[in-house]
Amino acid sequence: MLRREYENQNCSIARTLEVVGERWSLLIVRDVLLGVHRFDDLVERLRITRSVLTVRLERLVGAGVLSRQPYQQRPVRYEYHLTDKGRQLWPILIHLMRWGDEHYAGPQGPPRVFEHIDCGGHPDDHLCCDRCAEPLHADNTKSRRSPTHASAGREHIRQGT
């Protein structure tokens, strides 16, 4: 038994999934990356219960993926931002998005695109810019609703994290 337990627990994929391996946690990281930093905004965007969001945020802060920063006193209110460790989840999110784009985008095509800020290119299979070949990461890309989806609703996500 010990050997099996060791093998399973001592896997970096399993350990990562313990931190971000259910739907809500990665969707919270996605929204914070897209610029949604406040509790009430996350509740509205994700349509998640306040109690579940509270638990997930505490877990992500405890794991060092998000940091809590006060933006108001009396009463104290906090914004949630990605730490460096959290920003390192960017490749996982982009590959999840690309896989979903390929297999689940409807006739309108992918709902959202990530662009290289400098030249407007997009991430290729290896997350380099398909236009200028520069390696892409969370800090040199921005996300926007794709043109074919522009009419679906106002674009209310602020850029930047």
Add this chain to the structure above:
Amino acid sequence: MLRREYENQNCSIARTLEVVGERWSLLIVRDVLLGVHRFDDLVERLRITRSVLTVRLERLVGAGVLSRQPYQQRPVRYEYHLTDKGRQLWPILIHLMRWGDEHYAGPQGPPRVFEHIDCGGHPDDHLCCDRCAEPLHADNTKSRRSPTHASAGREHIRQGT
């Protein structure tokens, strides 16, 4: 309400997580990628209940991530293999592994490494070979327990999928 629902559901990350967004599904894909193809072997490796594994496998087959191939008649027994769509999850798994390696590997270092079959190099931040720069994917890499973990248990995972 419609707008919010649309925004949430029409996200490629959310849609992908609906298919592979809980711990078991990605760990099943991981093990099939590593060469574990049979139901009883998956039960033993994952320490998952047979009923949960049955449901997860059906879901992954239904989503076109895994295919079922008979390896025995009377009674019919099946092996599970990754489809092309399933193999396209490789970058997600490797980035999950790299993130876990960086933040959760113990003093012995990462438990498992992926190597470029041709030259023995490893995936860099952009999943190219850090030795010869060739783009890496599921078909030109192999996985093995890292040397520092070699004594933890016999290496019983067959290579190839």
